[in-house]
Amino acid sequence: MGAPNLPMEKIVEKKPYFKYLRLNKMPTIWCPGCGIGQAFRATCMALDELGISNDQVAMVSGIGCSSRTPGYFDGFTLHTTHGRAPAFATGLKLARPELTTILFTGDGDALAIGGNHFIHAARRNIDLTVILINNWIYGMTGGQVSPTTPEGAYATTTPYGNYEPQFDIAKLAIAAGATYVARGTAYHAMELKKLIKDGIKHKGFSLIEVLSPCTIVYGRKNRMSFEEMYFWFKENTLPVKAWEKLPEEKRAGKIPRGLLYHDDSRPEYTEVYWSKVKALSGGEK
């Protein structure tokens, strides 16, 4: 797939969120059936609906498949080192609080090598929107076990099945201090757009976990076709309201989706910092 033949104005007319794409950098590096594209599209649509222009967005990432997203986003984009995106983004956001700052990360990037930066950004409640693609595996390096690989699942470094427990990303983020926590999937595309949109709107640290199929690496290792993986999300997740109504014994194996936590009462970090500076410096910046 090369750049489309239609003139850009025509495309943007039909699909206004295309204005956020660096079409000349496409095709993307993602495998067929990968869910990152769904999350990326949802993000661009959310930005468009919120009326945020390209010049108002910074996108920061670390290393991994999902971290390649900023390269395709026509904004101020920073593809940094493995796991460190929250640190770079914290510096950028503090210095330029007016920029809507979005992070694309994955389960390995955010929870393993970058776990410390992730929880501290959440603790500060700095206004970053973290879109965490949870595909249960290290895709880019060829399929190694990650902190969210399901028990028993196969990875190149768990040839006899995974025997380690998993992080519950939402619980981790809430405990660390995130003030907006949601979970969506690559199957429920429009719901995901809404969750990301609300995450961007939220003033404070937002985490949107996106259950997303790694079709080529995880799928092959665990004998799942990409259709099976998408249907798995359909069958095994349910809206949080419905999940809450389930009796305890029926919750096993079912994953709630939607808005899991929202707290507007805590102050946002950059606002706190700059109001302090204003008081100390008499408004000088």
Next chain:
Amino acid sequence: MAKLELKYGNHACAEAAVLAGCRFYAGYPITPSSEIAEKMAELLPKKGGVFIQMEDEIAAMGATVGGSFAGLKAMTATSGPGFSLKQENLGYAFMVEAPCVVVNVQRGGPSTGLPTQVGQQEIMQSLWGTHGDKMIPVFYPGNVQEIMEETIRAFNWAERLRTPVVLLLDEVLGHMRETVDMEQFEEGKVEIWDRKMPKVPPEEYLPYKPEEDGVPAIAPYGTPGYRGHATGLHHDYTGFPTTDPEMCQELIERLINKVKSRQKELERNEAYKLDDAEVAIVAFGTTARAAKTAVDLAREKGIKAGLLRVITIWPSPEETLYELAKSVKAILVPELNMGQYVLEVERCAKGEAPVYRLNRANGKIIYPHEILAKIEEIVKGGK
């Protein structure tokens, strides 16, 4: 008229950074550099700048690059173990050409080493610590007045060349109180260089296209219209990853040459009684202070000794060292490590003079009488 003030080394570094225009500091506590962070925490908010204590050294370096990309002059400071942790993102800063100053107040190593005692064991790490090829300016002042001068010079070159600059101090310098003549640092008297901005309209803007000096004009993030991409991967003029072999080779050569080609302008040394010297000492930082006294002691004994105090450690003063080797009978390199800069001095001397070592890595300084004893030994024809 002289305006004398008694200043603490680490505080002088922080104050000079603010004078140089630093408005972003991200740090992490570590002995013996913490006083720099403490001073910045006090000064920056009042100046409308950003101070943040990060969760670790890696994050402090990362946030510093983030602040730099936002257009602010940015700094972080640390010591040995923290400097090791910073290497990953220091390499990133080099690759994406983020101007910043990284201070390393050296203590005894390796590992946790001697946290409260002096060392000069990161002479090589300051240049070669991160993986991959690299060339960055590394400055090493020798007294508190010079800490201020070199901090400002570090910021100026960081901004002009769009590169990280490492400022080496050591525990003795950082924790030393000395008189500083503040006259040269009065408002309007300090020469400040800022990074260049793109001269082309947004539609022609290529963030990583170098200008004649090898330095690209990258707009601060948030500048309307001047959007761009930065990556630690090899990249093309748009900042987008590439594996094109010609582009990759050009990138790495440019990154190295933009610093190396300015070696003459970057070079700064102090020559002390070298004109008629037969034995030259090459030293830096705290050790150079003892070496200076050793030169005087040797001269009292009739030995024609002299000192070349190197301030710009990297890129090294190759020609100066070669000329020095040709003009003396022997060179002595005392340093608080097991022999690091001596390797560079030997390389530059090209066999024109024998190069002797005096090494120590136990947290104690090298005293003048010890250097004198070594000079006497060399003169007597010992080793």
